[in-house]
Amino acid sequence: xxxxxxxxxxxxxxxxxxxxxxxxxxxxxxxxxxxxxxxxxxxxxxxxxxxxxxxxxxxxxxxxxxxxxxxxxxxxxxxxxxxxxxxxxxxxxxxxxxxxxxxxxxxxxxxxxxxxxxxxxxxxxxxxxxxxxxxxxxxxxxxxxxxxxxxx
Numbered sequence: 003x004x005x006x007x008x009x010x011x012x013x014x015x016x017x018x019x020x021x022x023x024x025x026x027x028x029x030x031x032x033x034x035x036x037x038x039x040x041x042x043x044x045x046x047x048x049x050x051x052x053x054x055x056x057x058x059x060x061x062x063x064x065x066x067x068x069x070x071x072x073x074x075x076x077x078x079x080x081x082x083x084x085x086x087x088x089x090x091x092x093x094x095x096x097x098x099x100x101x102x103x104x105x106x107x108x109x110x111x112x113x114x115x116x117x118x119x120x121x122x123x124x125x126x127x128x129x130x131x132x133x134x135x136x137x138x139x140x141x142x143x144x145x146x147x148x149x150x151x152x153x154x
Contacts, residue, residue, distance in 0.1 A: 015064055016071075018079035019128075023113050029079060030110040031065030032141045034148070036103060038062075041084055045123070060084035065109060066148055076152075081111060087130045094134035106137025106145050 018029040041050040041058040050058040061083040069077055083091055090111075095103060110133040116126035 015078045015080045016075070018065065018067070018081045018111065019113060021125075025113055025115045028110060028112040029065070029067060029081070030108070031067035031077075031079065032144055033103060033105050033107045033109060033137075034064045034066050034078065034145055035105055036061050036063045036083075058084070061088070061103075063103065063109075066144070081109075086117070086127055087111070087132075090130045090132040091134070094132035098134045098136055100134065100136045103134075104137050106142040108135040108137075108141055109133065 019027065038059050039062050041060045042048070043050045052058065063081040063083050065079055065081065067077045067079050069075065069079065081087070091103065091109075094109075095101070100107070112131045114129045114131050117129055119126040
């Protein structure tokens with residue numbers, strides 16, 4: 003197996019959404035995995051904390067999309083799930099009859115607009131809608147094939 007340093011794989015998974023996206027922008031793909039990370043304040047670049055000092059967390063969900071913006075792009079995109087996006091995910095998962103986000107699930111996330119800013123120092127929060135379809139044999143096979151190819 004080739005080492006990380008010698009591999010030609012992209013070293014960074016691109017974000018699914020950018021700050022320049024317009025309402026109606028949609029990202030769809032199959033869930034490859036998730037991890038919990040600390041939220042980072044965009045102004046200070048430090049971990050966000052509550053008034054009592056607790057660090058706020060988020061889920062980083064990696065999905066496999068059909069996007070390829072250059073030859074090195076393997077289609078993976080990262081969703082930073084917190085706040086309104088977390089609420090939209092929860093609603094969609096429960097509506098689909100599932101009880102958690104699962105590898106192999108198909109998700110379609112649409113940026114629907116912005117809400118009211120909490121204060122003048124920050125941008126208005128983004129609002130999303132999410133469609134969630136639980137994993138099935140085909141999507142689980144797709145994840146397995148992608149991960150196998152990635153390991154080569």
